[in-house]
Amino acid sequence: MPEVLAMDFAEEIETEPAIVLEDLVFARGGRRLVDRLSMTLGPAGVTALMGPNGAGKSLTLRLIAGLIEPDRGQVRFAGGDPAPQEMALVFQKPVLLRRSVRANLDHALKTYGVPRRERAGRLAELLALGQLESLAERPARVLSGGEQQRVAMVRALVAGPRYLLLDEPTVSLDPQATAAIEALVSRAVADGARVILVTHDRGQAQRLADDIRFLHKGRLVEAASAARFFRAPQSAEARAYLAGELLL
Ligand SMILES: Nc1ncnc2c1ncn2[C@@H]1O[C@H](COP(=O)(O)OP(=O)(O)OP(=O)(O)O)[C@@H](O)[C@H]1O
Ligand SMILES: [Mg+2]
Structure with missing residues (x-):
């Protein structure tokens, strides 16, 4: 089994970790797709x-x-399992409701129990956050990929999540759209x-x-x-990946 290299963030681990993955195994068809995966994620950052x-x-x-x-192992969170509104996910392909951008965001506010009287103000904030004002009345599903991803990101931030999980959120977006998503990520971290x-x-x-x-x-x-x-990847696998070589 490969050694885990370069554990050079001992400082972070000394403080209370936010998430601990313990010996996770996920197997399908007799193959371990995730294989005894353990890692500790510190309390803040990306x-x-x-x-x-x-x-x-x-x-x-x-x-x-x-x-x-998992088939084996566990994921532990500081302070216990997060409530649904404490965790938000954004995937490569956003899944938006078949209604306007405004209605998509309003639906999220409703889902998280934001009282009606506060929703208009929050909606305005969210539209501004995603620079979505001019797109507010457009059907969300006909927006471009980058525009849809901005809606998905802003929607993910509605409840002020403690955990934000992003799976290739800017793949196939142009540099400007990528920058807009990255700015939202930085904002969430702040x-x-x-x-x-x-x-x-x-x-x-x-x-x-x-x-x-x-x-x-895995x-x-x-x-x-x-x-x-x-600067100095330690494993042969990471060096090959960063050099653009095909890893088998
Ligand atoms: N439900 C499933 N049943 C069987 N195999 C699966 C299942 N889900 C994922 N896999 C396989 O597990 C492996 C890991 O998949 P995963 O989607 O996590 O890869 P990834 O690292 O995200 O790759 P990519 O960079 O292509 O997105 C792949 O070989 C995939 O085909
Ligand atoms: Mg993937």
Whole structure:
């Protein structure tokens, strides 16, 4: 089994971790797609999950979110399992309701129990946050990919989530749309969200992430601060991935 390299954030781990993954196994068809995965995520900031296609990043995110159950092991949160409104997810392909942008956001506010008298004000704030004012009355599903993703991100922030899980949120977006999403992520972090970001975009990881967990074949191969990971990756797998080589 590969050694986990470069545990150079002992400081963070000494403080109360926000999330602990303990020996997670998720198997299908006799294959361990997530294989004895353990990691500790500190109380604040952005962790990027990186690794080649099929490494198990999305599955790991889904295990953390509780959308799938591990065959073995567990995910523990500081302060116990989060309530639904404390955790928000944004996927590569946003799933929006077949109604206007405004109605999508209003629906989210209703879902989280924001009283009617506060909703108009909150709606205005959310539209401004996502620079969505001019799109407010448009049907959400006919917006461009980047516009839809902005709606999905703003919707994810409605309840002020403690945990924000993002699975390749800017893939296929242009640089401007990517910057808009990244600004929303930074805003969420400033508001106290703990972010876990799956990305293949090295620049994005360097801009947003404090630390990196590199996965390969369902296993954690390397864990390091972002600065260290990109400057001097320790594992042969991470070096090959960053060099753009196909990892088998
Ligand atoms: N429900 C399932 N049943 C069987 N195999 C699955 C299931 N879900 C995922 N897999 C497989 O598990 C592996 C890991 O999938 P996962 O989606 O987590 O990869 P990933 O790291 O997110 O890759 P990518 O970068 O391509 O998104 C893949 O080989 C995938 O085909
Ligand atoms: Mg994936």
